[in-house]
Amino acid sequence: MSVIERLRDELGDIVDTSPELLEAVRADRSGHRSTGRPLAVVHARTVDDVQATMRIASQTATAVVVRGAGTGLAGAANAGPGEIVLSMTGMDRVLDVRPDDLIAVVEPGILNAQLNTLLADHGVWWAPDPASRDISTVGGNIATGAGGLLCAKYGVVRDAVLGVDLVLADGRMLRLGRRTVKGVSGLDLTSLVIGSEGQLGVVVAATLKLRRLTEGTVCTVTASFRTVRDAAAGAAAVAASGVQPAIMELMDAASLAAVHTLLSLATPADGTAQLTIQTDGPASRDEAARIVEVLQAAGGAVAMTDDPAQGEELLRIRRSMHAAMASLGTTLIEDVAVPRSAMPAMFDEIARIERSYGISIPTVAHAGDGNLHPNFIFDGAEVPTHIWAAADELFRAAIGLGGTLTGEHGIGVLKSRWLADELGDDQWELQRQIVRVFDPQGILNPGKVFARA
Amino acid sequence: MSVIERLRDELGDIVDTSPELLEAVRADRSGHRSTGRPLAVVHARTVDDVQATMRIASQTATAVVVRGAGTGLAGAANAGPGEIVLSMTGMDRVLDVRPDDLIAVVEPGILNAQLNTLLADHGVWWAPDPASRDISTVGGNIATGAGGLLCAKYGVVRDAVLGVDLVLADGRMLRLGRRTVKGVSGLDLTSLVIGSEGQLGVVVAATLKLRRLTEGTVCTVTASFRTVRDAAAGAAAVAASGVQPAIMELMDAASLAAVHTLLSLATPADGTAQLTIQTDGPASRDEAARIVEVLQAAGGAVAMTDDPAQGEELLRIRRSMHAAMASLGTTLIEDVAVPRSAMPAMFDEIARIERSYGISIPTVAHAGDGNLHPNFIFDGAEVPTHIWAAADELFRAAIGLGGTLTGEHGIGVLKSRWLADELGDDQWELQRQIVRVFDPQGILNPGKVFARA
The missing domain is CATH 3.30.43.10 (Uridine Diphospho-n-acetylenolpyruvylglucosamine Reductase, domain 2)
Structure with a gap:
């Protein structure tokens, strides 16, 4: 047969x-x-x-x-x-919600946003909020170790999963992790599975660590700067002030202009970059006021609103980035992360690569955690050689600044050839051996992550 | 030779x-x-x-x-x-502190409290605060995956380490993790090392994720209850209120009485159990006021202070637990954790085991995260058979309530015989194989954690 x-x-x-x-x-x-x-x-x-x-x-x-x-x-x-x-999209049930314990047990196929709609009825939420939350599954979020806009304050998937049920390559099932918020018995295999991109097994259920929906008004602050470097410095000043925004997004001039065109908004002045910041929780208003001061001192043109609808409208500009890029051509969305203080330097590197290759690299950043998404735009379906060459310089620049190839999207097939550059050959080989413990035959997602070109 | x-x-x-x-x-x-x-x-x-x-x-x-x-x-x-x-105690240098990036790179031998004294000059701190913080090293905290009093709000070691340099059994060194707050390239080996109790390699440096010292007055709330079950229900009510205390400690009657005797304080009424709660951050006062209301509604006799010295004095009662137990005899400190809502049931189980074995098991709990420390007291140096039998029932009760053998102390030699009960045989064997990838000869800390009795 x-x-x-x-x-x-x-x-x-x-x-x-x-x-x-x-x-x-x-x-x-x-x-x-x-x-x-x-x-x-x-x-x-x-x-x-x-x-x-x-x-x-x-x-x-x-x-x-x-x-x-x-x-x-x-x-x-x-x-x-x-x-x-x-x-896995057919396995989309919520198996258990325990608001008192701040946990939910779910199947992997449920969409992130759909889960959060259900959880809201219990007064709780699951913090990871990748930009794809309306269309991506919790299982996919776990497989990539997804981040999102809120994660500087509320953490990434790694911080929000207590356990997973994992079917191994040979069909046996293991229950990894636990239902308690603390626990150190044995090795932390749950964390090993998070971000493992389908190499270790099939996640068939996950115990998620929830948060209570916070009280307080969400305040939204926007600040325009003459250059992207100034905007990055403004973001660094907010971080250094000790106030922890819920969201702090940076859009460079090319990104901002493209979105304004897409949404038929007034064209921003040439070179203008923008920060969009939200505060939440009980001290939200005070924190927003403090952020306004800091950004004005940093030279920003600042506006603030505590109207939720208006705030969401302002954030829509950031959320429309993907669509704006798609309107320009085919997009290779990159995902480097650097230490926060290295963000201005990373923008300098991006500018250098743009000049060197004669291309535009519209870039947005989760400025609260140093995660940048440079967008390479090109015609046709395949990434042209010169774009890969430019991306190669981008990756090396990020690693050189103490950063990483990928903050939240993963290695997949597109970055496997750079993985050993970041890990070193010894660690690369050791990681591959760990994969073989879970999957001795190598039948799970072969040719990805640990495949050398 | x-x-x-x-x-x-x-x-x-x-x-x-x-x-x-x-x-x-x-x-x-x-x-x-x-x-x-x-x-x-x-x-x-x-x-x-x-x-x-x-x-x-x-x-x-x-x-x-x-x-x-x-x-x-x-x-x-x-x-x-x-x-x-x-x-490793001689390798105790701080190699780098970057307040703007909220990271520090340290050698493993530095004491937890000593590190935090140094970091305070930079306006930052490292959140893990095991009760042993004055005398335990950061490397030891990493090896056990330590928790502490503050971790319900600020997380455990696993949440506060971005990377480690690990010397393998054969002497090669790997740099695991990164200096960025986000990153998903390859498997999360940093998390695998945290809590691995010396089985995978020697941590020679760690990149720690810091927090800024928060503003706001620390408020301290104490509440006395007629029974430990009432106190546990009070803690659950605080958790359910949505307010997140920085510290929420529970002491049962035997613990409270023993500490009061040690510190020459007035003897509490028979059966009295106590919650000690601290709030911090910008909304500290409002949160403390809310907690007072919740605890009064739960039947507690409540007092509140916003005087830091007085607050520290109240917390000293909890911090004196270890010394109070030592004054009673030799102590086997246990460390089970259960889902928060199962805490009252876990106290019922402890009472049952006390009756069944005719022993007293003074218990304190990190009530914010369901981590209990039942103390078995006995004479002489070796744990008597009937105490191990009682502990065995305790472990099974915790696992039966969806909990774990160990919230923050680890498996070591003392709990290795129960590890497979929690993990299941398949996972136990797979974890052992992962250890062998790091240490093929099995020379690192043999006879511990994965040793079967």
Whole structure:
């Protein structure tokens, strides 16, 4: 029996080989496509479905790509010839919510925003808020170790997951972590799974650490600066003031102009860069007032509102970045992170690379945590060689400033060739050996992350 | 050449075989002792010393026990016959402090409180505050994944370390993690090292995630309750109110009475249990007022002060617990954690075990995160059989309530026989295989954590 026959035999009509779907799962939101269509997509509904799929895959040494909503930006969930796609979007139930313990147990396929809508009824929320939150799954957020806008104050996925149930490559299930906020028995395998991009197993449930919805008015501060370097220095001044904003987003001139065009807003003055900052919680108003002072002292043209609707409207400018970039051409969204104080220097490096390659690299940044998203724009579907060369310089500049290749998007296929540069060869090899402990045959998401070009 | 001769030959007079020291390193603060004296103590001063020691150890297949200040409570740093002790207390420098980036790079031997005194000059602090902070090292805090009083609000060690430099069993050094607050390139090995109790390598430097010293008055609230169950319900009501205390400590009647006796304070009414709560930050006063209301509604006799000295005096009652227990006999301090809402049920279980074994188990709890420290008191140096039997029931009760064997002290030698009960056999075996990737010969802290009785 072929692999597909075995899958059909055991799993029936959740095994899908429709050509449109097989074509769709070749790509994610990075735009990168695999070399061809995979064998089949299994629409998992239960843990048993996942275990059965993995048993067949391990018995037949067939590669498996675990996939959520396919909104990744590094190609980690792209599937190619000979591979089974294990689609988790059908496993989207909330299994338990315990507001008193600030935990929820959920299946991986639930969308981030959908989960938070449900949690709001209990007066709680899950803090990770990737820009993709309306369309990305919690399982995908865990697989990439996602960040978001709020994470300088409220943490990233790593800070917000207490445990996961993991189906191994051979179909066995492990319960990693716990339901308590503290716990140090054995190795922290939960953290190892977070951000492991489908290399270690299939997450079939997660125990999430929640927060209570905070009281207090959300205040929104915007500040325009003549240059992006000034804006970065303004963000650093806010950080140094000791006030912790909930959100602190920076848009450079090219980003701001592109979004203003998209949204039909008045064109900003040439070179203008912008900070958008929100405070929340019980001291929100005082903190916003303090931030206004700091930014005025830093030379910003500052405005403040405590009207939530107006605040959301201002933040919409930042949230429209992805659409604005898409309107300019094909986009390679990068994701370097540097120590906060190195942000102005990183913007200098970006300017240098722009001049050197004669290209524009519109950049937004989560300025509270030094995570920059430079956008390389080009024509056509494939990333041209000179863009990769420019990206290569960008990565090396970030690592040179004490930073990292990827703050929140992951390595996937697009950055695997740089991973050893950051980790060093010894650590790269050791990490690969750890992957082999979970997956001795190497059937989980092969050719990604630890694949050398 | 013998192992000691090789060590002396290469490292000179930092190799110490004085009988008093060899005797001292057989034990930690748990009181548990190894079966005999180790070979030697190497007082490491530099990374080179550590690498040289590990090379000799791996070439001679000699076991190595990495040791900080020896304040552990699970026997993890106790050394026995045939073993080399690698003492890290001499590597106690602060290598870098970057207040703007909220990071510091430190050697592992610095004491937690000593570090925070130095950091205060920069307006920053490192949040983990184990009760041992005056006498325990940062390296030891990392090895156990320590918690503390403040961690319900400010997190545990796992939340406060961005990277570690790790010398492997064979002497090679890996730089794990990064200096940025976000980063998802490769597997999160930093988290794997935190709480690994000397099984994976020797931490020779750590990049710590700092916080700014907060403004605002620290307010202290105390509340007395007629029973420990009422006090636990009061703590749960505070948690459910949405206010996040910095500290929320619970003392049961036996603990409170013992400390009052030690400090020559007035004897509390029979059965009285107490909550001691602190709020901090910009909304501190409002939060304390809210907590007073909640605790009064829960039936507590409540007092509040915003005088820092008076607040510290009230907290001294809680901090004197260890000394009060020591005055009663030899103590086995346990460390279970349960979901917050299960705390009243856990106190019921403790009462049941007390009745069943005819013993008293004075218990304090970090009530904000469900971490309980039941104290078993006995005569003599060795834990008697009936105390282990009672502890066994305690562990099973905690696991049965969705909890864990250890919230912040670790497994060491004292709890290794229960580890597989919590992890399950498959996960236990997989964790052991991961240890072997780091340390193929098994020379790092053998007979601990993953040793079966």
